[in-house]
Amino acid sequence: MSLSLTDEEQQFLEIALNQGLLSEDQKEEALENLKLLREINLDLPLWNVLEKKNFLSKKDVQKIRSLQGRDEYFLKGEDIPKVIGSYELIEKLGQGAMGIVYKAKQARLERIVALKILFPHLAYEEEYIHLFLREARSAARLNHPNIVAAYDSGEDNGFYYFAMEYVEGISLDRYILKYGPMDEREGAYVIREIGKALDHASQQGIVHRDIKPGNIFLTEDGVPKLGDLGLAKPKGDLRLTKTNIFFGSPYYISPEQMENYSEVDVRADIYSLGISFFELLTGRVPFEDAHYAEILHKHFTQDIPSIRTLRPETSDEINFIILKMTRKNREERYSSPKELVSDLDAYLHGAKINLQEGRFYFDSKIEKGLPASQLSRESLSNSTKDTQKIFTSLVEKEKKPSILVVEDDEDMIQFLKAILGSQGYQLTFAQDGVDALMTLALHDFDLILSDVVMPNLDGLKLLELKSKKGIN
The missing domain is CATH 3.30.200.20 (Phosphorylase Kinase; domain 1)
Structure with a gap:
């Protein structure tokens, strides 16, 4: 069955893409979801699917709907020449x-x-x-x-x-989607390398302002690279177009970027990198909400939840680093990328955190009171073998067993996380049959665990997709 969009839906899609509110990958995923929904006679309009998947907020949908019919916002493919x-x-x-x-x-x-x-x-x-x-x-x-x-x-x-x-490889957001969260050492290695990139950029007077997994890439050789550098906005341009539609990455934005966007420094990038680190290790951002305004409010007023709520085995060292990167008051964060890189270097070489002092120590040096940051450059940088192990892990990593759990009972969700998550299974949760169907449209799973009785789409209908997706 081919998917046919109404003129109104096609127009809506063009505006969303034109305004930068929707990525090409999100578009393709939404269209695949819509196709499967219509195959089982659930005829939702495209904008409802985009909103349900949290690709667009309700406010964005309303704004785009109000703009429909204004041709100056459309960009047609034939407008771009071949050379x-x-x-x-x-x-x-x-x-x-x-x-x-x-x-x-x-x-x-x-x-x-x-x-x-x-x-x-x-x-x-x-x-x-x-x-x-x-x-x-x-x-x-x-x-x-x-x-x-x-x-x-x-x-x-x-x-x-x-x-x-042109980077032959994969962006971190796609990596997380394909393989699941990284382990601590892999994640620390990636963030350390991007910290080095931020240090170089800051020395040139450049603040990125849009650090997120989608702008970080892993080459086929396992080298992390930062893309889309230098996206500084003109003074007074608070990520808004003339139609007042929000631009930017609200899931990763620092509090000060909402107060005085033109006056931010590299510590805003460190905050966003900390949020990215959290997601890299958990598969989720700290603040999730259907509406941009609520997400921004949480970044401005709330400390991020402890990573241990999602990953209890997280070490004291990584927990400390992420919390310091994401302090609301930028004066309490790492003062520079170089300071962040130093702590990540220490962690990767086996140093332990003294939580009272907020400093890293190597066990052999604790009695002498010598913090890791004061060890010789040679002892911190001579890490060829250790780095090669991480390279190999990143490049050759295999997908872990994956389970789609269709469940809305919070107690059952926590139970399954405790039992199955601790065994290394990659768990993805859907609230109901429609959410599960949208997830299955683009991703394969080794197993589905589902309620039978659910609104809109019951478990039996959901399992009819088994043959289409090749799920056992």
């Missing part, structure tokens, strides 16, 4: 708030690149051109093994573009 500058477009990789990213070939150098193109309808606005080119210039100033390299920028017949290193 821009010296680059031949190969395939679309993704879409963000300001533009589209293509895999492209630079003909004269026989080089594959990622080519970012400013949306044509934004190319008439001086502030967006300035912001886009500033991103390119900022990225070009950076030269670091853990940062996606920038090659070139320019304009061709009204199309503004810049070329970047």
Whole structure:
């Protein structure tokens, strides 16, 4: 059965993509979900599916619905030529708030690149051109093994573009979705390397402002790289378009970015990296809500929950590092990426945290009172074998046994987490049959545990999908 969208649904989708509220991956996942729902005669409109999956908030849906019919917000595929500058477009990789990213070939150098193109309808606005080119210039100033390299920028017949290193690998958000959370040492290694990237960027006066797993990549060789560098916003531009639709990443945003966006420093990036670290180890962000406003309020007013509520075995060392990275008061966070990297280095070399002093010590040095941060550079950086083990683990990691649990009783959920989670099973929870169906649309599981009686879609109908998805 092919999926047919109404004109209204297609229009809605174009606006959501145009405004950067929806990624290409989210779009494809939502359409697959919608197709399966309609196959079993659950005829929900597209925007309901997007809202139920938390891809869009109710407020965003209302705003887009109010905009429908205004053609200046649409971007049609035929608007993009096949060749821009010296680059031949190969395939679309993704879409963000300001533009589209293509895999492209630079003909004269026989080089594959990622080519970012400013949306044509934004190319008439001086502030967006300035912001886009500033991103390119900022990225070009950076030269670091853990940062996606920038090659070139320019304009061709009204199309503004810049070329970047094409990373063969996987983004951290896709990694978490495919393999589940990392173990502590893997996660600490990744965050340490990105901390090095932030240190290099901060030395060049660049604050990223949009650190999240979707902007961190693992190459096929297991090297973490930070992408989309230099997304500084013009003074007074609080991540809002002229239609007042929210841009940014509310799940990872620091409190000070909501107070005075133009005055943030690298400690805002450390906060966002801490939230990303939490998600990397648990598979979830600390604050989850259907509405952006509520998420932002929690980042502004609440400490993040202890990672041990989701991962009880977390060490004192990693718990300390994540809590320090995500303090509400930036004066209480790590003062610099270099300080963060030092603690992660110490942890990876076996140091222990003294919680009273808030410092790392190696067991052999405790009696002498020498903190890990004062050990010789050689003792901290001579880690070839240890790093290689982590490389191997990241590259060769196999997917753990996975179970989809369809259950809305909190006591039963906690029971299953305690019994099955402790055995190494990867548990994904769905509240009802429709949520389960949406999850099954894109992901495979080794086993489904489900209630029989559920609203909208009972367990028996859900299990009819078994043959389609090849689930045992």
